[in-house]
Amino acid sequence: MTATLPAIVTHRNGLRMGPHNYEEFDYAKIEEFGADPGEQMMDWVNRGKKANMLAELTEAEIAMIFAGGEFFHYEPGDVIIPWMDTKDSVFVLLADGRVRIITPIILPPPVGDWLSGEKSLLELPAPQVVGHFNLLSSTVRSATVEAVVPMDAIEVQKNYLEKLTKTNLHVGATLFKNIGRALQGQLRFTNNDVQNLTVAVALASRALRKG
Secondary structure, eight states, rough: OOOOOOOOBBBSSSOBBSGGGTTTOOOOHHHHHHHHOOHHHHHHHHHTEEEEETTTTTTHHHHHHTTTEEEEEEETTOOOOTTTTOOOOEEETTTTEEEEEEEEEEEEOOOHHHTTOEEEEEEESSEEEESSSGTTSSSOOEEEEEEEESSSEEOOHHHHHHHHOOOOOOHHHHHHHHHHHHHHHHHHHHHHHHHHHHHHHHHHHHEEEEE
């Protein structure tokens, strides 16, 4: 079970952190928030700013992103993102967290029959951003993201990010450049996985013919 901390950062200009800042979007106040975010927000910024997806953004720009988010605390085993979830928010996982990425292996028969129920497991240390590919296209989540240790994260809704990136072009260009880099890296790993799977299927087919 996830637990939202009751403390919500409020700037002296009256701007209160949260997803309501999409409906009440006031860029001047958000910019002031980023320039002087306060001690609590700066702690979160410092714990998240080394995430690859936030590379080349200033601390003020990261605080502006966080201004539209919600802070959550997770215990080991808590699900941060469930598989097949239809939400399109992104999560900034703050240091020193750690998550497990659980991806069901879904392949056509006969290979899919052999691997029925199998899952691909990967552990990642924070800071990380997860769920970011839904900024490009809103689809169901392809994996479960689960906390391995007690950890914190900030969830930011897609609609707020879209409005912010259309207003602050540097934030928009930088975020999408970083997503492009992530896609490039994922494609490289996918190509390697396809090669390994091709070899495995060929060996399995040969073994079946001999049997």
